[in-house]
Amino acid sequence: MTVLNVTDLRISYGPVQALRGASLTAAAGEVVGIVGESGCGKSTLASALIGLPAPEARVSGRVEVEGRDLVALPETARRAIRGDRVAMVFQDPMTAFNPVLTLGEQLVDFQHRLPAPKAEKRARAAAMLARVGLPDPQLALRRYMHELSGGMRQRAAIAAALLMRPALLVADEPTTALDVTMEAQIIHLLRELRQDHHGAIVIVTHHLGVVGELCDRVYVMYAGEVVEEGTTDEIHHDPRHPYTRALIACDPAHIAGRVERLPTIPGRLPDLTAPPPGCAFAARCPQAGPDCAVPPPRVRVSPTHAALCHRVRP
Amino acid sequence: MLTYAVKRIGLAVVILFTVMLAMYAMVFLVPGDPASLALGPRATPALKAELIARMGLDQPVQVQVWNFFANALQGNLGYDVWSKKPVLDQILEVFPNTLILGVVALGWALVLGVALGCLAVVWRGTLVDTALGILSVSMIAVPSFVIALYSLLVFAVWLNWLPAVGAGTPGDWGSQARAVILPAFAIGITWVGYLARLVRASMLEVMGANHIRTARAFGLSEARIVTRYALRLAIIPTVAILAVGFGAILSSAVFVETVFSRPGIGTLITSAVAKRNYPVVMGTTLFMTAFYLFVVTAADLIIARLDPRVRDVFRG
Amino acid sequence: MSSAADAPLRRPMRLPRLGPMGSTGAVLVAAFLLMALFAPWISPYDPLKLDVMNKLQDPSLAHWAGTDQLGRDTLSRLIWGARTALGIALTSTGIAGAIGLVLGLIAGYGPRWLDGLLVLVFDSLSSLPMIMFALAVITVLGPGTATLILVIVLVSIPGYARLIRAQTLTLKAADFIQAERTMGAGPARILLRHLLPNVVGPLVIVLSMDVPVVIMLEAGLSYLNLGVKPPTPSWGNILYDGYTSLRQQPVLVAAAGVPLVLSTIGFTFLGEGLRDALDPRLKVRPR
Numbered sequence: 001m002t003v004l005n006v007t008d009l010r011i012s013y014g015p016v017q018a019l020r021g022a023s024l025t026a027a028a029g030e031v032v033g034i035v036g037e038s039g040c041g042k043s044t045l046a047s048a049l050i051g052l053p054a055p056e057a058r059v060s061g062r063v064e065v066e067g068r069d070l071v072a073l074p075e076t077a078r079r080a081i082r083g084d085r086v087a088m089v090f091q092d093p094m095t096a097f098n099p100v101l102t103l104g105e106q107l108v109d110f111q112h113r114l115p116a117p118k119a120e121k122r123a124r125a126a127a128m129l130a131r132v133g134l135p136d137p138q139l140a141l142r143r144y145m146h147e148l149s150g151g152m153r154q155r156a157a158i159a160a161a162l163l164m165r166p167a168l169l170v171a172d173e174p175t176t177a178l179d180v181t182m183e184a185q186i187i188h189l190l191r192e193l194r195q196d197h198h199g200a201i202v203i204v205t206h207h208l209g210v211v212g213e214l215c216d217r218v219y220v221m222y223a224g225e226v227v228e229e230g231t232t233d234e235i236h237h238d239p240r241h242p243y244t245r246a247l248i249a250c251d252p253a254h255i256a257g258r259v260e261r262l263p264t265i266p267g268r269l270p271d272l273t274a275p276p277p278g279c280a281f282a283a284r285c286p287q288a289g290p291d292c293a294v295p296p297p298r299v300r301v302s303p304t305h306a307a308l309c310h311r312v313r314p
Numbered sequence: 315m316l317t318y319a320v321k322r323i324g325l326a327v328v329i330l331f332t333v334m335l336a337m338y339a340m341v342f343l344v345p346g347d348p349a350s351l352a353l354g355p356r357a358t359p360a361l362k363a364e365l366i367a368r369m370g371l372d373q374p375v376q377v378q379v380w381n382f383f384a385n386a387l388q389g390n391l392g393y394d395v396w397s398k399k400p401v402l403d404q405i406l407e408v409f410p411n412t413l414i415l416g417v418v419a420l421g422w423a424l425v426l427g428v429a430l431g432c433l434a435v436v437w438r439g440t441l442v443d444t445a446l447g448i449l450s451v452s453m454i455a456v457p458s459f460v461i462a463l464y465s466l467l468v469f470a471v472w473l474n475w476l477p478a479v480g481a482g483t484p485g486d487w488g489s490q491a492r493a494v495i496l497p498a499f500a501i502g503i504t505w506v507g508y509l510a511r512l513v514r515a516s517m518l519e520v521m522g523a524n525h526i527r528t529a530r531a532f533g534l535s536e537a538r539i540v541t542r543y544a545l546r547l548a549i550i551p552t553v554a555i556l557a558v559g560f561g562a563i564l565s566s567a568v569f570v571e572t573v574f575s576r577p578g579i580g581t582l583i584t585s586a587v588a589k590r591n592y593p594v595v596m597g598t599t600l601f602m603t604a605f606y607l608f609v610v611t612a613a614d615l616i617i618a619r620l621d622p623r624v625r626d627v628f629r630g
Numbered sequence: 631m632s633s634a635a636d637a638p639l640r641r642p643m644r645l646p647r648l649g650p651m652g653s654t655g656a657v658l659v660a661a662f663l664l665m666a667l668f669a670p671w672i673s674p675y676d677p678l679k680l681d682v683m684n685k686l687q688d689p690s691l692a693h694w695a696g697t698d699q700l701g702r703d704t705l706s707r708l709i710w711g712a713r714t715a716l717g718i719a720l721t722s723t724g725i726a727g728a729i730g731l732v733l734g735l736i737a738g739y740g741p742r743w744l745d746g747l748l749v750l751v752f753d754s755l756s757s758l759p760m761i762m763f764a765l766a767v768i769t770v771l772g773p774g775t776a777t778l779i780l781v782i783v784l785v786s787i788p789g790y791a792r793l794i795r796a797q798t799l800t801l802k803a804a805d806f807i808q809a810e811r812t813m814g815a816g817p818a819r820i821l822l823r824h825l826l827p828n829v830v831g832p833l834v835i836v837l838s839m840d841v842p843v844v845i846m847l848e849a850g851l852s853y854l855n856l857g858v859k860p861p862t863p864s865w866g867n868i869l870y871d872g873y874t875s876l877r878q879q880p881v882l883v884a885a886a887g888v889p890l891v892l893s894t895i896g897f898t899f900l901g902e903g904l905r906d907a908l909d910p911r912l913k914v915r916p917r
């Protein structure tokens with residue numbers, strides 16, 4: 001069953017076209033990854049998925065969650081869906097919680113739509129903290145955020161998002177703020193959670209390794225567009241778009257032997273206030289040709305695999 | 315929290331001691347002894363000798379300092395040079411008037427200032443916001459005793475709506491309330507401006523924070539976000555400034571009380587200064603410094619209650 | 631559009647863009663400065679000349695703002711009052727600023743123990759309610775213009791010194807100072823060529839925001855007969871004269887408030903404008 005269906009989503013901040021016609025889907029029980037460099041519009045997409053774009057954002061297109069279009073709904077209706085049917089794990093767990101309320105107070109607040117006494121909400125919060133592996137949840141409930149470690153905060157953020165058992169869980173860079181050991185632990189936790197979470201999960205990251213470990217399908221984004229989509233296997237073992245290939249070449253896990261320094265993709269993102277009329281990757285693409293000055297087609301490689309490039313053959 | 319409170323109170327006590335010492339040193343640093351200064355050039359030697367003995371000025375300096383501290387700690391701030399009444403009694407007699415004035419002034423300023431600040435946040439970037447900004451700065455700029463004089467002229471002299479002098483009849487709440495309106499208006503207006511700007515700035519800062527976004531992402535209502543998540547943080551700088559403001563309120567009270575001939579700390583100390591009545595000036599200064607330190611320390615403790623991050627800074 | 635490269639070159643030469651509020655303030659301040667400077671030429675009468683026959687006159691063509699209880703021309707006294715107000719305000723903030731600058735640099739750049747001592751003194755001084763401290767000093771020294779200036783200097787120094795100290799400490803750790811030092815620049819060179827020019831900006835903003843406070847204090851203390859001694863024209867003295875004859879001639883009080891309000895508003899607007907243009911993050915406490 002399709003939980004999330006995004007069609008031709010366009011978001012701009014004044015002159016900056018952060019998202020230029022993205023389409024994607026996610027089904028119940030599925031984990032979908034969204035990868036791309038910094039600034040390609042991942043967080044912009046994520047905030048639209050939970051129906052909370054920045055106030056200055058201009059949004060068009062459709063974001064359907066369980067059949068209801070978040071873009072078209074009035075704010076009151078959107079608010080009723082947020083925190084209930086959709087929930088989010090934010091990028092920076094340090095600042096994502098209120099510093100002057102205890103974790104417990106906030107977790108109880110987040111269940112405001114549940115018709116239950118406060119004690120029961122506290123118990124549910126404690127149970128969820130235990131579920132995400134926080135030692136001594138009762139004590140953690142009484143703590144302020146600055147009294148918790150980075151890893152504990154991130155677990156708490158995940159617990160908060162899972163409290164209402166949302167149909168769609170969006171995690172924006174759930175491991176970026178953490179060190180390598182912590183990252184491994186959180187990935188382990190997310191893998192465990194997907195067993196008993198029946199909704200769809202969308203994980204936003206710039207780290208291909210995270211995608212490989214967690215996701216069923218992947219969308220690769222570049223300059224506000226989805227340039228390639230496919231199953232995790234297809235993306236890792238049969239990448240078609242030159243940008244995806246470059247990303248994989250830069251991923252430490254794919255480099256055999258020792259290297260002096262990690263390779264990076266030369267050049268940088270095009271100016272999003274005036275994106276090139278043709279392929280946005282042309283300036284950095286090793287395979288670019290004269291034809292790349294016109295917009296590339298979306299080429300289907302398999303029923304699950306497609307790429308946005310002149311060079312890709314079905 | 316307890317450690318923090320003890321440290322904070324200890325600091326206040328140390329400062330108070332330093333201030334006492336400095337006050338006493340100042341009297342001895344300047345040429346001429348306090349007794350002749352107070353009595354003026356035409357005093358008879360007998361009168362002077364009597365005053366010197368009464369003020370204990372004939373004793374060695376260290377004994378004087380010791381007596382001063384020992385007496386002050388027992389609540390004895392010395393005696394009026396002229397009326398011979400205990401200074402502390404005089405202070406306690408008029409202090410409630412000043413306290414009432416300060417609280418009423420800050421109170422109405424707080425209500426209106428916070429309201430205007432929130433209004434500016436709601437209408438931010440519009441003409442209303444700009445107009446409120448200019449209005450606030452103007453309110454800050456105008457001296458309170460000029461407002462006092464103008465309101466005295468308009469409401470007491472021309473319109474005759476409110477009394478021009480005094481603090482009202484003791485025991486008569488109605489007359490006391492009427493007497494406090496104009497002075498409190500004059501003192502509070504500056505604070506309306508300060509608070510409006512402060513609340514606007516801190517609300518805008520807090521409402522842009524990440525955790526407000528989180529609260530929105532969990533579908534909390536905007537009213538709940540403002541009252542439970544934002545205001546509690548935005549109020550912290552306000553509490554801090556209110557305490558400092560109490561010192562500023564005292565300054566304006568000195569002038570405004572004089573304009574309305576309202577019995578209070580301000581009128582007490584200004585008439586004492588004019589008459590060089592040392593014990594009253596020093597006693598009042600000491601009393602008000604202690605009171606001011608008490609307010610500031612209390613505010614710090616309140617802030618520590620509101621903001622758990624502050625108390626941990628002192629814990630570690 | 632300005633680029634990062636030419637910014638350092640242009641910075642010292644560019645006049646700050648004041649905005650509508652700051653410009654209004656600048657115009658008012660300029661007007662009062664001119665009034666103070668040219669008081670002898672623009673005031674229609676001698677501000678001290680008595681004319682008891684014509685006391686407490688209503689405004690007329692001869693006396694635009696009427697006369698006071700001794701028949702002196704109010705307008706002339708107000709114009710000369712600008713000289714008193716601005717003279718005292720600029721002198722005392724100037725002296726306090728200079729001393730605060732030196733003490734702040736010493737605290738921020740000098741030896742550790744001296745820093746600790748100075749900070750303790752600054753903190754104790756600024757934990758006194760300003761007016762109480764001022765009144766205590768006046769009791770000891772007796773009222774007068776010199777005492778007034780001394781009092782203002784004393785109560786202002788701690789704030790300025792703390793500001794300069796904080797700025798110095800931040801700058802001391804900055805990369806370009808560290809680089810200078812590794813290249814062998816002595817303390818004098820670092821202080822004069824690098825620290826001084828960079829700490830003066832914020833100080834000027836704070837000073838300009840304090841001028842109206844000092845004008846208020848001068849007028850207030852003079853009103854209480856604890857500041858400038860009569861018959862010297864001071865807005866505070868004129869307000870007091872007006873207060874004593876409030877019921878016979880309300881014009882005196884009404885007129886004397888006008889220049890006081892306009893000048894404090896002018897200086898405050900100018901200070902706000904300067905702050906917004908140069909250093910929007912600078913926090914200024916009420917006093």
Ligand SMILES: Nc1ncnc2c1ncn2[C@@H]1O[C@H](COP(=O)(O)OP(=O)(O)OP(=O)(O)O)[C@@H](O)[C@H]1O
Pocket residue numbers: 013016018036037038039040041042043044045054056206272
């Ligand atoms: N509120 C905003 N106002 C203006 N521009 C914005 C805003 N938020 C994002 N942008 C711009 O939109 C583009 C996409 O930003 P976004 O945060 O979505 O990228 P991202 O892929 O999440 O990057 P990162 O990996 O650094 O988080 C960037 O050019 C960014 O500067």
Ligand code: SF4
Pocket residue numbers: 241242243279280281282283285286287288289292296308309310311
């Ligand atoms: S369309 Fe052309 S420029 Fe764009 S990715 Fe394909 S080959 Fe490269």
Ligand SMILES: [Mg+2]
Pocket residue numbers: 042043044091172
């Ligand atoms: Mg992001």
